Amino acid sequence: MIQAHRLFTSLALTMIVLSASLVSAPRASAEQVYIGLRNGPSEAFPVIYEVTPRRHLEVIYRRGSWVKATDGRSSGWLHVDDLHLLETFPRDELWKLVNDARPGRVRPEFVLSSLDAYAVGVVFPLFSQDLFARYTRGPEGETSWSLTEFGLLNDFARPVDDLVFSWSGALGYGKDQQGSRFWDSETDDPVWVGTAGAEAMWRVDRYFEIGVRGEVATTLNSEMTTHRSASLVWRVRL
Amino acid sequence: MKRKLILSACALMASLSPSALAEVYSPGNQSNGLDALEDTPVQHGMLGAGYANTLSTNNDAQPGMLFTGRYFAGEKWYLLGELQFGTFSTRAVVQNGEEVRSDDEEMLRYSAGAGYALLQGTASTSGARAVPWVIAAELTAGEQNSGDTSGRYASLGTSVQFHGDRIWTALGVREFLVDDERLQSLESDGGTQWDISLGMWF
Numbered sequence: 065m066i067q068a069h070r071l072f073t074s075l076a077l078t079m080i081v082l083s084a085s086l087v088s089a090p091r092a093s094a095e096q097v098y099i100g101l102r103n104g105p106s107e108a109f110p111v112i113y114e115v116t117p118r119r120h121l122e123v124i125y126r127r128g129s130w131v132k133a134t135d136g137r138s139s140g141w142l143h144v145d146d147l148h149l150l151e152t153f154p155r156d157e158l159w160k161l162v163n164d165a166r167p168g169r170v171r172p173e174f175v176l177s178s179l180d181a182y183a184v185g186v187v188f189p190l191f192s193q194d195l196f197a198r199y200t201r202g203p204e205g206e207t208s209w210s211l212t213e214f215g216l217l218n219d220f221a222r223p224v225d226d227l228v229f230s231w232s233g234a235l236g237y238g239k240d241q242q243g244s245r246f247w248d249s250e251t252d253d254p255v256w257v258g259t260a261g262a263e264a265m266w267r268v269d270r271y272f273e274i275g276v277r278g279e280v281a282t283t284l285n286s287e288m289t290t291h292r293s294a295s296l297v298w299r300v301r302l
Numbered sequence: 303m304k305r306k307l308i309l310s311a312c313a314l315m316a317s318l319s320p321s322a323l324a325e326v327y328s329p330g331n332q333s334n335g336l337d338a339l340e341d342t343p344v345q346h347g348m349l350g351a352g353y354a355n356t357l358s359t360n361n362d363a364q365p366g367m368l369f370t371g372r373y374f375a376g377e378k379w380y381l382l383g384e385l386q387f388g389t390f391s392t393r394a395v396v397q398n399g400e401e402v403r404s405d406d407e408e409m410l411r412y413s414a415g416a417g418y419a420l421l422q423g424t425a426s427t428s429g430a431r432a433v434p435w436v437i438a439a440e441l442t443a444g445e446q447n448s449g450d451t452s453g454r455y456a457s458l459g460t461s462v463q464f465h466g467d468r469i470w471t472a473l474g475v476r477e478f479l480v481d482d483e484r485l486q487s488l489e490s491d492g493g494t495q496w497d498i499s500l501g502m503w504f
Binding site: 129 | 414
């Protein structure tokens with residue numbers, strides 16, 4: 065009975081010492097981290113080269129939010145958000161690249177309208193507001209017309225990160241061409257045009273947006289000729 | 303009283319001397335030094351030139367030159383601009399005694415649109431060198447002038463691109479439509495185009 069008690073005590077002590085040593089002992093070795101360099105500027109391209117965080121890499125050039133980096137022997141593409149994993153990469157250069165890759169607020173746009181017209185324009189910031197300038201051109205022939213406008217674009221809802229709803233108001237200059245009576249039923253003289261619209265833009269890529277816009281344009285003369293349209297909008301963030 | 307006023311004026315003058323002004327704290331804009339760093343070269347897109355062949359319905363295959371510009375709008379999207387010119391007709395067509403298509407008509411097309419990289423990967427023959435490739439869908443709209451008439455142009459196609467370090471090459475195939483009334487009457491308002499291009503980054 066006494067022997068059994070001694071055996072149990074020694075076993076219990078051994079277990080306690082072993083447990084304590086397992087808890088307090090440092091890990092034998094930390095898992096080695098590798099940073100993958102890809103064959104192209106997208107996660108769809110395969111990793112062709114791996115480096116340790118202490119490898120000295122130099123950035124050759126940037127495309128969007130990806131940079132091509134080399135260690136002098138091999139090269140590959142790396143996202144700017146992963147540059148901080150490189151311990152030897154200069155911090156100031158890192159922040160400059162991250163900042164340069166950030167999408168800007170100047171957004172050129174291309175529009176196709178249900179009025180058989182196309183438009184080119186640009187949205188740009190001014191005093192924390194988004195303004196836009198746009199030139200719309202109607203189809204060639206008897207109904208040829210154009211509209212040059214300048215206005216304000218204001219976001220009013222963002223239900224999810226990549227989807228933005230906005231309204232817009234603009235003042236423009238409408239012109240009939242080749243005898244068209246699109247804006248004015250009597251003369252070809254240019255007329256002032258006011259437009260109001262709403263749009264939904266979806267950010268499909270870091271620098272690219274696609275959306276739809278509904279718009280009403282009314283001449284600011286006694287005729288008050290009104291045209292309604294729906295448009296497809298493509299925008300690039302510079 | 304007068305003496306006190308003069309002394310006060312002298313003290314004020316002394317306090318406004320240049321040495322005193324220099325000690326006034328006047329903060330300026332601080333620089334974080336990032337502006338002093340050299341800009342990293344940026345690849346904005348691809349410029350190319352090549353040979354294009356247009357096969358409209360009820361027409362012979364017509365050669366031409368194609369100039370393209372692609373501007374990267376993200377990892378997979380890019381904007382596309384194209385300019386193509388070449389011959390449109392080398393064989394006259396007469397309908398009801400009237401020549402509706404002559405035998406020396408030229409074609410000029412310009413269009414813009416977008417491309418989306420459907421597949422991206424790596425090609426290698428030896429294993430020593432790997433070349434990225436991209437298969438993209440491209441949609442464009444624009445205008446086509448054919449002889450003396452014109453119409454709006456729309457196309458949908460694919461482009462297979464191989465991206466080298468300094469140059470790239472691409473093969474493209476597309477279906478197109480033109481809403482030109484004369485071409486519609488000739489039933490030549492659509493067809494297939496293929497092209498091969500070589501270009502550089504900008």
